[in-house]
Amino acid sequence: MIRLFGIAAGVGFVIILLYSFTFGAINFIKEPPVKAVEYQFHKHPEKPGFAHEGVLGKFDRGQLQRGLKVYQEVCAACHSMELVAFRNFEDLGFTEGQVKTIAKNWATETPSINPDTGEASSRPSLASDQIPSPYLNDVQARAANNNALPPDLSLITKARHDGTNYVYSLLTGYTDPPSDLPEENRPGTGLYYNAYFANLNIAMAPPLNSEGQVTYDDGTKATVDQMAKDVSAFLTWTAEPKLEVRKSTGLGVIGFLIVFTILAYLSYQNIWADLKAQKRKD
Amino acid sequence: MSFPWAKQYTPENEFMKWMDSRLPLPRLIYNAVGAGYPVPRNLNYFWNFGVLAGVALVIQILTGVILAMHYAANVGVAFDSVEHIMRNVNSGWLLRYAHMNGASFFFIVVYIHIFRGLFYSSYKAPREMVWLLGLVIFLLMMATAFMGYVLPWGQMSFWGAKVITGLFSAIPLVGPALQEWLLGGFSPDNATLNRFFSLHFVLPFVIAGVIILHIWALHIPGSSNPTGIEIKGKQDTIPFHPYYTAKDGFGLGVFLIFFCILTFFMPNFLGHPDNYIPANELSTPAHIVPEWYFWPFYAILRAFTFDFFFIEAKLLGVIAMFGSILLLFFLPWLDKSPVRSGHYRPVFRKFFWFGLIPCILLLGYLGGAPAEEPYVMLSQLASAYYFAHFLIILPIISMTEKPKPLPNSITESVTGKPLDATA
């Protein structure tokens, strides 16, 4: 009885699905779907290679410090980084004193209240403060940026596919639109063509546009490519500050587990040995 | 249990004797997973996955209870509290990545466990109740995993909650009211997040309870085996401990190696980047996809694109998605073949390996693909095969198929010698 019901229900589902399939297939043949323009022109991120990649990869501290400088002097004017605190910069190889100086001299101050009047005010940041946002809120951020919201950068390399390479490629990927790009996909006012951006037209003006835009303390030549690489590495650290301890812990754990598994296998073989011996004797 | 030759528990010392006459917990363990449980001697590695599923649940409960100490279920701070765990809490990143990937590994293990049950027909009499309780665990797991994915309150959390609760709105008459009731509002919000957190916390303990029933029901007939034939006597079984505990220890090591490779070296591989963007009710991600373990069912849901007479496509999709799981509850009565193991069922085996498995893998791939052609057409074909396999093909072959000759006993299948020679 159950089988009869089952077969009936099964035939029902199959008929409906094949019916839908037939209509879909007819449509598919009559009007084959056109690949969206975004697919044709969109590019996958370049892979410039970073020190933190791979099983043993570690951050290049000098690069992270340079990346911080690029973020501080270029990106931070529009992009917040709310999940990172100044104290975290000690991980980049800065001393406690240097971190305090960076916090104190940050272009945006930390919001506070005037202790006498209670009015909204601001004060120089302390090492324990989170990095203050350049805007009071999203509305102000949109208003200042032609209605485009600059995303918070704390997690940006984890919030995009292949994030580190994506940020690098995006920063270096501004070009003139290709000549065969359809008119409706050309950048409108306030938009810029970038083949690495999902819909090809990004509201951010090319942020890194000239060599020496940032003066590096360690004397590295600040080419656009170098700055893009450095800030991408820095943003990888902001998104995944525990990357190094994660990998080193992982190596230890997996090494331990391999030894354990071998021991467990030998133990298993030993315990089963007399069963196998019995089998052989038979 | 039901085997007269099972070893009997004997308390070793005065304390254990005292304990045994008051709270015979050691006796219970001895009979359940100790030397007192006789198990067929021919189990292969597929029989490791039940224990591994239990381990995965323990990992999830341990890491989950700890994460709950630091997580805050409020839409204003949920996302930041997860990042607080990742950045500030001691070893918080480890616990959270272990929990994230632990969910995936729980599903991997359970899917292999179910696969084992399907191929070796572990659902057949006298183990129907084991199978039914297993499906209840599977449903509870899916509910728990779905609600857990909402908790970080990222973009995929929010839109996942919206889309999945939207399934209920397809139900005629009461649908929209039901969706509002589930969400506690018109869209996922604080009320939703709080109730999902509460349920996500408590359901794993319900799962643990059903697992106890699942194991209890298993111990009445005892474990099945790769030949699918009955245990004939003492020579067919070995005690669970030390034989299968040792084998499970080795299996556990292999499992943990794979789990740790993902957790430590590619922790976000199975996740979606959009969930690192805080929830935004004004912007939908380009491709909303659930977690990978829901993809086969998601593909079935999306395969229904045309209204059929008076039934809306949306409702059909929902019925089919739930139906694809619910039909498994009827499996013991749809498949009436007297032979259990797929090894001895030539026709069943062909449909299983060349029909069902590719079909499910294809559905899994399609569920993660964008809702475009040709993916939709392929999911229609694959879904049709899925239903046809269980509801039409399986009942028919179970009646018409001529099985291969079975070995006389488990021992004979292991030693290759007739039973009387070993006895």
Next chain:
Amino acid sequence: MAEPETTETNEGGEVRRRDFINIAAVSFAGVGAGVVALPLVSQMAPSADVLALASVEVDVSSIEVGQAIKTTWRKQPVFIRNLTPAEIAESKAVNIGELRDPATFEDRTLPGKENWLVMLGVCTHLGCIPLGAAQGEIKGEYDGYFCPCHGSHYDAAGRIRKGPAPTNLEVPEFSFVSDTVMKIG
């Protein structure tokens, strides 16, 4: 591997080798479980953001002689008092031998800055906040601080004089970063 040995016999030395492998595997698992317990336990310890607030800097330039402010350090109240010369003299004059928790005035202040008394506003009995820091609050029998919960009296230097509290009000580690800015912790 090694199967020929195991098939030969089940006696003597062979058993020891088998036991060794089993014991090694089980003890390895035990060590692993022990190591796993470490993060599960340490996660309850104060997190990095809490520890970052372990020291605070306070500008004390606006505290007049004879006045005190209440601030917080590690989510606990801190009293910072600018002592009057009279209070200093009185505190120094106390006979140390009579005290329940003997401490000189110099033990509780910084040399050269002895008018600054910094104390946790946490009664050492059971953790209530003693009165006496703000103007108009009851200062107790010894003209210092009084805890209303169970009646502990402290003197002007925060030393316990009467009542159930066992020790003096705790003086946290503090130093002067500049003439007017004090660092606590």
